[in-house]
Amino acid sequence: MKWLRRTHGWIGLWGAVLGLLFGSTGILLNHRAVLRIPAVQAQESTVQVPLPSPAPGSPQALAVWLKRSLRLEPEPGRVKAEAARAVAWGDKSLIQPARWSASFTSPSGNVQAEYWVGNSYVTVKRAENNVFGTLVNLHKGVGMSTAWILLVDTLAGSIILLSLSGVVLWTLTNRRRTVGIVIGTVSLLAVGGLALAAI
Known part of the structure; x- marks a missing residue:
């Protein structure tokens, strides 16, 4: 479990470095039309x-x-x-x-x-x-090389690994809650499946 925590921490650090850039530019991309933020010019x-x-x-x-x-x-x-x-x-x-x-x-x-x-x-x-437009284009990979695309893929991979290792760490430290959540989720899926089948 110690190695999993350490791995989770290092992946989180790498994800945080690029995640800060992609998170801030993601907000600008989300607000292109609705609730427009006129930062990109x-x-x-x-x-x-x-x-x-x-x-x-x-x-x-x-x-x-x-x-x-x-x-x-x-x-x-x-x-x-x-x-x-x-x-x-x-x-x-x-x-x-x-x-x-x-x-x-x-x-x-x-x-x-x-x-x-x-x-x-x-x-x-x-x-x-302007600077914001340049950062947004970096986010979208506009005019960038294969090396940049692969670097961005490491961020996506680190987010996936961070999510998976976080779930595993949570389940290892909270076994009773995990069993309850699994039973509750399976029950909800079963009820939802039966409801969809009845429609």
Whole structure:
């Protein structure tokens, strides 16, 4: 039982360190719409960046050029190309040019680029998060590496182990109550099952 207490304590310490971060950002995430807490804010800006001559020949080349010329740190996330297509314009049919887009995402903000093939510029929208926005994005894993995701998985695992070891410790120190709770729970489940079967 001593080793279980020690293990429970160390797991609790690890869970407390990351749990403080994830608990506080979890509160912000829970209050995005109902009882809104306006802590997360982003400063947004839009610019039109002139293309070099010759212009990049593919969406991937455009993303590489944007990363280099705008000194963007994150790697391009989504790079998409939509083919040119016919669109209705009143009683006429026009050809909409191909559209390329690229996004660069990190916890501190994101950059979205949109290019209509044939234009001489790329429209770039940037959103820079405040500290709370950055922490919330860390919570969600936005723009993070596999290493971060695995680190967060250790927190989830520690919460599971903390719960299980806590239940085992409680049952070892309160055997009479444990027997009563088990009998009461089984009885409630049986009554609930019979009630559902009767419906």
